[in-house]
Amino acid sequence: MSTIQWFPGHMAKAKKQVQEKLHLVDIVLEIVDARLPLASRNPILDQIIQQKPRLMILNKADLADAALNAAWLDYFKRQGLPAISIDSQHNHNVQQIEKQAQVILADKIARQQAKGIKNKPIRAICIGIPNVGKSTILNRLVKKNIAITGNHPGVTKRQQWLKAGKHLELLDTPGILWPKFEDPLVGQKLALTGAIKDSLYHSDDVALYMLAFFKQYFPERLQQRYHLTEEDLTLTDPDLLMKLTADFGLKQDYERASERLILDCRKGKLGRYTLDQVIEAGS
Ligand code: GDP
Numbered sequence: 001m002s003t004i005q006w007f008p009g010h011m012a013k014a015k016k017q018v019q020e021k022l023h024l025v026d027i028v029l030e031i032v033d034a035r036l037p038l039a040s041r042n043p044i045l046d047q048i049i050q051q052k053p054r055l056m057i058l059n060k061a062d063l064a065d066a067a068l069n070a071a072w073l074d075y076f077k078r079q080g081l082p083a084i085s086i087d088s089q090h091n092h093n094v095q096q097i098e099k100q101a102q103v104i105l106a107d108k109i110a111r112q113q114a115k116g117i118k119n120k121p122i123r124a125i126c127i128g129i130p131n132v133g134k135s136t137i138l139n140r141l142v143k144k145n146i147a148i149t150g151n152h153p154g155v156t157k158r159q160q161w162l163k164a165g166k167h168l169e170l171l172d173t174p175g176i177l178w179p180k181f182e183d184p185l186v187g188q189k190l191a192l193t194g195a196i197k198d199s200l201y202h203s204d205d206v207a208l209y210m211l212a213f214f215k216q217y218f219p220e221r222l223q224q225r226y227h228l229t230e231e232d233l234t235l236t237d238p239d240l241l242m243k244l245t246a247d248f249g250l251k252q253d254y255e256r257a258s259e260r261l262i263l264d265c266r267k268g269k270l271g272r273y274t275l276d277q278v279i280e281a282g283s
Contacts (some may be wrong), residue, residue, distance in 0.1 A: 006178040018048055018175040021125055025171065026108065027101050029061065031128035031137060033083055034064035035123070035193050037072045038276045039186040040129055044179035048128075053104050057097065059133040062090060063193075064178075068274035075278050088136040097141065097164035122168050123161065127175035131195045134174035141170060185209075189275045195265045207258030208237045210265050213275065215240075221270045236277035251268045 022028070028049050033040040037058055042048075056076050061069050069085045076083035082104055086093040101122050112120055126134040141164035147282065164170040179195065180186045188209040191201040214222045219233050226244055235243060245257035265268060 006181065007073055010213075014175075014177055015044070015048060018127060018177060021159070021171060021175060022049060022052060025052075025123045025125045026105055027055060027122060027124045028100065029055050029057055029097065029101075029124050029126045029176075031057045031059050031126055031132045031134050033132050033193060034058035034061040034069055034072070034190050035274050036195075036276045037076075037274075038194060038279075039183075040132055040179060041190045042127075042129060043180045045127065045177060048177075052083060055097065055100050055104060056081050056086040057137070058083060059088055061085035062087035062092070063268060063272055065272050065274040068278065071278045072274070072276075086137070088133050088140050091140050093179075094137065094140045095165075097137075098168045102167060119167070121163075123129070123171070124164070124168060125171040125175055127177060129177055129179040129195065134176070138164075138170060138172075138174065141165065144162070163220060192262060192265055192275065203258035203262060204241065204254050207241055207254075207261045210261055211237045211240050214270060218271065218273065227272055272277060 030041070030045065030049075058064070058072060064085075072084055073083045077112060084093065084096045084100055086096065088094055101124060104121055109122075111118075112118075126137055128134050160172040161169040162172050179190055187196070187201060188206050190196045191198075191206045192210055194234045212223070215233060216238070222228055222229075223233065226247065228258060232240065232243060241254060241257065241261075243259065245252065245254050248257050248260060250257045250260075265273075
C-alpha cells in the first residue's frame with residue numbers, strides 16, 4: 001500500500017516530474033483501475049499531457065465486471081482515446097500494449113521509415129495514481145522483476161530505458177499522480193478498492209457505501225455471502241450494518257465489522273464489480 005501523502009507541494013512536484021519526462025516519450029500509457037475507470041484517473045492529466053499520444057489501460061480487469069469492462073472501453077474509444085483492458089497480475093492481454101502503441105503511432109513510424117529510420121523503439125511511460133498496477137505492468141512488460149525505486153514524488157534519479165518488447169522501451173520510473181480527493185464519493189470508491197491509505201477514510205462510511213452499492217446492483221450476492229433474507233435487504237444501510245455487526249458476533253464494534261466487509265469486497269468475495277457506471281456522452 002502506498003504511503004504517499006498528497007500535500008499541495010507534493011502535487012506540484014509530481015506534476016513537474018511528469019512534465020519533465022513527457023518530452024522523452026512518444027506515448028503515455030495511462031493506467032487506471034478497471035473497477036473505477038473515472039475515479040482512478042488523475043484530475044489534471046489531460047492538462048499535463050495535452051496532445052501527446054496516449055493509450056488508456058484498464059488494469060485489474062479480472063476484478064471488474066466483464067460487461068462493464070467492454071462498455072468502458074467503448075466509452076473511451078468514443079472519446080477518441082484508444083483503450084485496452086488487461087489483467088497484469090495474471091499476465092492477461094499485457095502484450096496488447098506494444099501492439100496498440102504501434103497502431104497509435106503508425107503515422108509517425110511510417111514517416112520515420114520514409115526517412116530511412118528503421119526499428120526505432122517506441123518510448124513510453126506508465127502514468128497513474130498509486131496502486132493501479134504501474135509496477136506490475138512494468139515488470140510484466142520487461143519480463144523480469146525490477147525493484148521500482150524512486151517510486152515517490154520528490155525522489156529524483158537517473159532515468160533508464162527498459163526493453164519492454166521488440167519495439168517498445170519503457171521509462172523505469174512510472175509517473176505517479178494523485179486521485180480526485182475532493183469528491184467524497186470518489187474517496188469512498190478508492191478506499192473500497194484499496195487504492196488509498198486506510199488512515200484516510202472512516203471505515204464505516206466506506207462500508208455503508210459498499211452496502212448501498214451491492215444492495216442496488218448485486219443484492220443476491222449480499223444475501224448469499226451474509227445469509228440475509230429478502231427482508232434484511234429492505235433495511236436502511238445503517239440498520240443493515242448494525243445487523244451484520246451483530247451477526248459477525250462483534251456486538252457494537254461497527255468499525256471492525258466495516259473493515260471485514262471492506263476486506264471481503266477487496267478480496268473479491270462478493271464477485272467482480274465495477275463501481276463507476278458508464279456515463280453516456282453528453283450527460
Ligand atoms: P503501483 O503503485 O501503481 O505501481 O501498483 P502495483 O503494481 O504495486 O500494484 C498494486 C497492487 O495491485 C499489488 O498488490 C498488485 O499485485 C495488484 N495488481 C496489480 N495489477 C493487478 C491486476 O491486473 N489484477 C489484480 N487482481 N491485481 C493487480
